[in-house]
Structures are given as C-alpha cells and as structure tokens.
Amino acid sequence: MANQNNHKNFTYAIIGSGALGGLYGGMLANAGFEVHFLLHRDFEHVQENGFQVESHWGDFHLPAASIADRIHASPETMPACDVTIIGLKTTNNHLLSTLLPAPTADGGVVLVLQNGLGIESDAAAVVNQIGNQSNEASRVLTGCCFLCSNKIAPGHIRHLDQGRIVFGDWQDCDGLQRSEESKKTSLDRPKSISPIAKQIEADFHAAGIEAQTTDDMLLTRWRKLLWNIPFNGLSVILNASSKELIDDEDAARLARLLMLEVQRGAAACGVTIPDEMIEKTLEVTRTMVPYDSSMRLDYLANRPMEIESLFWAPVHAAANAGCEMPMTRALALQLGFLQRR
Amino acid sequence: MANQNNHKNFTYAIIGSGALGGLYGGMLANAGFEVHFLLHRDFEHVQENGFQVESHWGDFHLPAASIADRIHASPETMPACDVTIIGLKTTNNHLLSTLLPAPTADGGVVLVLQNGLGIESDAAAVVNQIGNQSNEASRVLTGCCFLCSNKIAPGHIRHLDQGRIVFGDWQDCDGLQRSEESKKTSLDRPKSISPIAKQIEADFHAAGIEAQTTDDMLLTRWRKLLWNIPFNGLSVILNASSKELIDDEDAARLARLLMLEVQRGAAACGVTIPDEMIEKTLEVTRTMVPYDSSMRLDYLANRPMEIESLFWAPVHAAANAGCEMPMTRALALQLGFLQRR
Numbered sequence: 001m002a003n004q005n006n007h008k009n010f011t012y013a014i015i016g017s018g019a020l021g022g023l024y025g026g027m028l029a030n031a032g033f034e035v036h037f038l039l040h041r042d043f044e045h046v047q048e049n050g051f052q053v054e055s056h057w058g059d060f061h062l063p064a065a066s067i068a069d070r071i072h073a074s075p076e077t078m079p080a081c082d083v084t085i086i087g088l089k090t091t092n093n094h095l096l097s098t099l100l101p102a103p104t105a106d107g108g109v110v111l112v113l114q115n116g117l118g119i120e121s122d123a124a125a126v127v128n129q130i131g132n133q134s135n136e137a138s139r140v141l142t143g144c145c146f147l148c149s150n151k152i153a154p155g156h157i158r159h160l161d162q163g164r165i166v167f168g169d170w171q172d173c174d175g176l177q178r179s180e181e182s183k184k185t186s187l188d189r190p191k192s193i194s195p196i197a198k199q200i201e202a203d204f205h206a207a208g209i210e211a212q213t214t215d216d217m218l219l220t221r222w223r224k225l226l227w228n229i230p231f232n233g234l235s236v237i238l239n240a241s242s243k244e245l246i247d248d249e250d251a252a253r254l255a256r257l258l259m260l261e262v263q264r265g266a267a268a269c270g271v272t273i274p275d276e277m278i279e280k281t282l283e284v285t286r287t288m289v290p291y292d293s294s295m296r297l298d299y300l301a302n303r304p305m306e307i308e309s310l311f312w313a314p315v316h317a318a319a320n321a322g323c324e325m326p327m328t329r330a331l332a333l334q335l336g337f338l339q340r341r
Numbered sequence: 342m343a344n345q346n347n348h349k350n351f352t353y354a355i356i357g358s359g360a361l362g363g364l365y366g367g368m369l370a371n372a373g374f375e376v377h378f379l380l381h382r383d384f385e386h387v388q389e390n391g392f393q394v395e396s397h398w399g400d401f402h403l404p405a406a407s408i409a410d411r412i413h414a415s416p417e418t419m420p421a422c423d424v425t426i427i428g429l430k431t432t433n434n435h436l437l438s439t440l441l442p443a444p445t446a447d448g449g450v451v452l453v454l455q456n457g458l459g460i461e462s463d464a465a466a467v468v469n470q471i472g473n474q475s476n477e478a479s480r481v482l483t484g485c486c487f488l489c490s491n492k493i494a495p496g497h498i499r500h501l502d503q504g505r506i507v508f509g510d511w512q513d514c515d516g517l518q519r520s521e522e523s524k525k526t527s528l529d530r531p532k533s534i535s536p537i538a539k540q541i542e543a544d545f546h547a548a549g550i551e552a553q554t555t556d557d558m559l560l561t562r563w564r565k566l567l568w569n570i571p572f573n574g575l576s577v578i579l580n581a582s583s584k585e586l587i588d589d590e591d592a593a594r595l596a597r598l599l600m601l602e603v604q605r606g607a608a609a610c611g612v613t614i615p616d617e618m619i620e621k622t623l624e625v626t627r628t629m630v631p632y633d634s635s636m637r638l639d640y641l642a643n644r645p646m647e648i649e650s651l652f653w654a655p656v657h658a659a660a661n662a663g664c665e666m667p668m669t670r671a672l673a674l675q676l677g678f679l680q681r682r
Contacts, residue, residue: 234675237578238578238678238679240678240682248677248681249677250673250678251674251675251677251678253674254671254675254678257670257671257674258671261667326598326667326668327671330599330671332591333592333594333595334575334591334595335591336590336591337591337595340589340591341581
C-alpha cells in the first residue's frame with residue numbers, strides 16, 4: 001500500500017507519540033510506511049508491548065517486534081526522516097531545538113500539528129538551521145487536527161471521533177494575521193499546494209487517515225480555535241465534558257458567544273469565519289461523543305495547559321488588529337489561576 | 342442605651358436571621374431594642390441555645406430566655422414592627438408576600454439589605470399593599486452591607502471583617518438607572534435623608550453598628566457590585582477564597598478587568614464610580630481576612646445563588662443603556678451552568 005503512488009516513500013519521524021502522534025504515526029506504520037517514534041515516559045512499555053490503538057476508523061496493534069528498531073528514547077538514535085511530525089503540546093516547544101535536528105533530514109520538512117496561533121515559528125527557527133539553506137521550498141508545513149483522541153494508558157490510544165487533518169504550507173506571516181494588503185488580495189497565501197504537501201496527503205490517504213490540504217491555514221487555525229476556545233477553556237473551568245457543556249442552556253449560550261467573539265477576532269486579522277461555521281461547529285459538538293478535551297486532561301493530570309497558544313495568541317493577535325476579545329481574555333485569566341492551583 | 346435619642350424606640354423585625362440579619366438584629370437586641378426574629382431551620386436550636394455571635398466588633402451571646410418571646414417560627418406570630426429588615430437572599434423574594442405583611446406595621450417601613458440591582462421592587466410591591474396608603478413617606482428603604490460574615494452553625498454567626506451598612510431612601514426609578522434628565526441633575530435622588538432613615542441610623546449607632554445614610558443608593562449598589570461581581574462570581578467558578586483570588590496574578594487581573602467593566606456599566610446607567618474606588622476596593626480585598634463569599638457558601642451548600650440580582654440585573658441594566666458587559670455576562674452563564682450541576 002505504501003508504494004502505490006509510485007514515488008520513493010517518505011519516511012516519517014513522530015515527535016510526541018501521544019493521542020495525536022501515536023494515532024497518525026501508528027496508522028502510517030500500520031500501512032507499511034517507515035515511521036520512527038520518539039517516546040518519553042512510554043518507551044519501556046511500548047518496547048515490551050507495542051502500540052495499541054482503538055480507533056473508530058478501525059482498531060489495530062503494532063506488535064513490539066514489528067517496531068523494535070523504530071522506537072526511540074532519545075532523538076539521537078533517530079535516523080534523518082523526510083517528514084517530522086510534531087505532535088507535542090506547544091507547552092513543550094522549548095524542547096524543539098533539542099528534538100528536531102536529528103530526525104529532520106537535510107531538506108526534510110516539519111509538519112506542525114499543534115493547536116493555537118503563531119505556533120509554527122518555534123519549529124521554523126530550528127528547522128531553518130538544519131541542512132541546505134538554499135532549499136527554496138518552505139521547510140515548514142502546518143496543520144490542524146479535528147480529532148477526539150486520548151492517550152488512556154502508556155502506548156494505548158483511544159480515538160473516539162472525527163480525525164481529519166487539514167494542513168498546508170506555512171508562510172512566514174507570523175501565523176497571526178494577514179497583511180493589510182493581503183486581507184483583500186490573499187497575496188500572502190501560498191499560490192498552490194506544494195508537491196511535498198500533496199505527497200504527504202497521498203501518504204495519509206494510503207494509511208486511511210482523513211486528510212486534506214489547504215491554501216488557507218490561517219483560516220483553518222481560527223476555525224479550530226472556534227471549538228478550542230469555548231470547549232477546551234470551559235471544560236477545565238467548569239469541570240465538564242463537551243457533551244455536558246453543549247447540553248446545558250447557559251454553557252451552550254456562552255460557547256456560542258465565545259464563538260462569535262472568535263469570529264470577530266478572526267475578522268480583525270483578515271480571516272472570514274462564515275456564520276454557518278459557528279452553527280455547524282455547535283451541531284457537530286452536540287452529536288459528538290462526550291469528550292474530555294486535551295486541555296482538561298492536562299489540567300486533571302497537573303500538566304501545563306496550552307493557555308498561551310490557544311488563548312493569549314489569538315487575544316493578542318486580535319488586539320493588535322484593534323479587536324478586543326474580553327470573554328476569551330477572561331477565560332485565559334481563569335485558566336492561569338487554575339493552572340497555578 | 343436604646344433610649345438615648347429621646348424618641349419612642351423603633352421596634353425591629355428581622356426577616357432572614359442569618360449571617361446578616363442575625364448579626365445586625367442580634368446587635369440591636371443586645372443593645373436593648375425590641376427585635377423580633379423570624380427563624381426557619383434554626384428555630385429550635387435558637388429556642389434552646391439563644392444566639393451566638395462572634396464579631397470583630399465584640400462577641401456576645403443572646404441567652405435563650407432573654408429572647409424567648411422574640412423568636413418566631415412563622416410570620417403570623419410576629420407583632421407589627423416599625424422597621425422590617427429583609428436579610429433574606431434575593432432568591433427567596435417570592436416568599437416576601439407571605440413574610441412581610443404580619444411584622445410590618447401600618448406605616449412601618451421595610452429596609453431591604455440585599456445584594457444586587459432592582460431588588461427593592463419585590464418588597465415595595467408587597468409593602469405598598471400594607472396599611473395606610475396615604476402615608477407620603479416612602480415605605481421602602483434600601484441598603485448595602487459591606488460585610489464579611491458567615492453563619493457557621495445554627496444560631497451561630499461569625500462576623501469576620503468590615504460591617505458597614507450604607508442605606509437610604511428608595512426612589513422608584515426601577516432601582517436600575519437614572520432617567521436621562523437626572524443623569525446630570527440628580528433629580529431622581531431623594532433631596533435629603535428622611536427622618537425615619539435618620540432615626541434608624543441613630544438606632545444602629547446606639548447598637549454599635551457602623552452605619553451611614555446616603556442620598557445615592559444607586560451609586561452604593563453599583564459600588565457593592567464592584568466587589569460582588571468579581572469576588573462572588575470567581576470564588577464559585579474558581580473555587581477559591583477572596584484571598585486566594587487577590588493573591589493570584591491572573592485572578593487579580595481579571596478582578597480588575599471586571600471592575601472596569603462594572604464601572605462602564607454603571608456609567609451607562611448614569612452612575613459614576615471613580616477610578617480610586619476600584620483601587621481602594623482591590624486594596625481592601627488584599628488586606629481583608631480570607632473570606633468565603635455568601636455565593637460560594639450557597640453553592641457549596643447546594644442552595645440557589647443570587648445570579649439574577651448580582652449578575653443579570655446589572656448586565657441587563659447596562660445593556661438597556663447601550664453598554665455590553667461581556668465578561669460579567671460570561672460569569673453569569675458559567676454560574677448558571679454550575680448552579681444546575
């Protein structure tokens with residue numbers, strides 16, 4: 001299956017083999033691609049037991065023997081790969097300068113699958129120090145995963161619902177807002193999807209991953225925030241699942257008001273979120289499985305939450321464009337308090 | 342002591358003998374005034390043990406024998422009093438039509454010591470059905486208590502800090518906002534403090550209660566909201582005392598932002614809260630004893646919270662005057678969710 005597209009197969013490095021990296025990397029490996037996983041706490045468990053993936057797309061197991069030379073406790077032992085997928089939380093971005101150089105080949109690309117705004121620049125700063133600087137293609141791809149997946153035990157992923165990756169080339173526009181000029185002309189968007197992105201999309205499809213390239217990742221990131229800001233934020237603050245929130249009259253009203261505020265913030269940054277997208281996002285949440293957002297799991301496990309990338313980055317991007325997001329700001333401050341408790 | 346002002350002493354009925362009514366009623370009784378207490382759950386305990394008040398103004402005990410004929414399990418047994426003090430939560434205002442008629446004398450006044458905006462109209466609607474309609478003086482007085490007091494056990498009040506009552510005559514301006522004309526001229530404010538209010542103030546002073554009459558209760562109510570909205574709201578939502586909130590960088594920033602929003606809401610309703618009042622309120626909170634707001638205690642005890650009078654009333658008053666209070670609205674919706682949990 002991995003060879004169906006008649007190109008030399010890309011090799012993949014997964015940095016952060018959790019709910020996201022473990023799922024997508026596991027699916028690529030399960031489909032026959034060469035995938036190298038960087039593991040931290042789970043290394044010994046996976047070395048002994050392999051990866052267990054329960055997915056609404058189909059369960060599978062990667063036996064320990066089949067991935068013995070593909071799992072790594074340190075980036076130093078990883079071979080240089082064509083595509084390095086970053087599935088770490090943005091709260092670990094300070095580690096990227098240590099983690100990216102070994103697995104990222106000269107001319108290889110990094111695909112940043114993290115939440116929030118402006119999060120690509122950390123990876124870009126590292127990658128642009130690696131290998132051939134004259135490579136004219138962008139070395140950084142960026143994507144959002146519309147995904148309900150949790151790591152429920154070491155080496156054990158439970159993928160509950162959805163799963164689509166929307167990704168594309170990253171243009172160095174800070175990842176925050178369009179230039180004044182481009183707000184009308186879309187000049188700072190990639191003219192087309194790069195061949196590398198198209199090949200990765202084909203690989204994802206070959207592995208059974210729902211994936212889609214886009215020339216408008218800034219819109220995609222704000223669309224993702226449309227869900228993350230209300231539901232990640234309120235799930236922590238109100239100690240509730242997405243289902244409990246959407247089923248409550250007041251919490252659902254607040255979610256909608258937050259979405260309208262995100263829509264205004266996006267508009268100030270030159271990104272148009274259509275009204276129907278708000279209704280659709282609410283509707284999808286209503287029919288989605290009850291889900292503990294990654295931020296809620298981080299909070300309950302006493303790990304740092306992605307308050308900067310998910311809340312402060314859009315609040316500041318909008319404020320710089322002249323638009324206040326007072327409700328989102330209030331959520332960010334509430335989360336800051338809860339983080340320190 | 343009760344006779345020092347050379348007037349026939351007022352008699353007092355206390356409707357809601359908890360953290361507030363129990364303290365002030367207890368102090369009046371302790372100073373020799375005739376005070377009748379309406380008790381609900383605590384009746385039998387107080388009948389047997391009297392009232393225990395720990396107060397930073399001085400502890401005292403009202404022995405059961407001394408108040409045997411002054412405590413009532415039902416309003417029907419209460420004599421008509423000159424002043425009926427309402428210390429109930431506004432969430433119990435639907436009971437006022439049952440509770441007020443018996444203890445309120447023809448021509449007697451009601452002093453509403455409740456939190457929030459527009460809360461006097463419930464009492465006024467009842468009182469204006471009682472007794473002599475030709476009485477030209479307003480039958481409704483209204484006040485705010487700047488008070489840290491909790492009922493810690495049946496018949497047992499702990500008054501931790503502060504305690505000042507600011508009260509005055511109520512003008513029927515909805516209690517919400519000044520008329521357009523009066524925003525500049527103050528025409529809808531009482532021209533002076535009524536003699537009844539002055540006598541009550543003297544009685545309070547005689548009982549050792551810090552009290553102060555005002556001709557601007559609308560300002561006083563918004564000033565109280567300046568504290569209640571951030572600290573009652575966040576103490577429930579973030580499960581924290583006032584001290585834990587004010588000592589945290591983000592929670593203190595959010596409290597200040599909420600205060601600035603309350604200031605804008607008040608301004609839209611014709612009420613000027615000076616900047617210094619915000620700084621002073623923050624400073625007082627910083628140095629105040631760690632305090633569980635009444636709303637937090639209500640929430641923890643599974644009682645209804647005063648979300649309507651403390652949050653929705655100002656949000657709607659400001660909105661009617663053209664001013665959005667998005668952060669306060671978000672808190673109200675969060676509290677609504679938590680109330681139903």
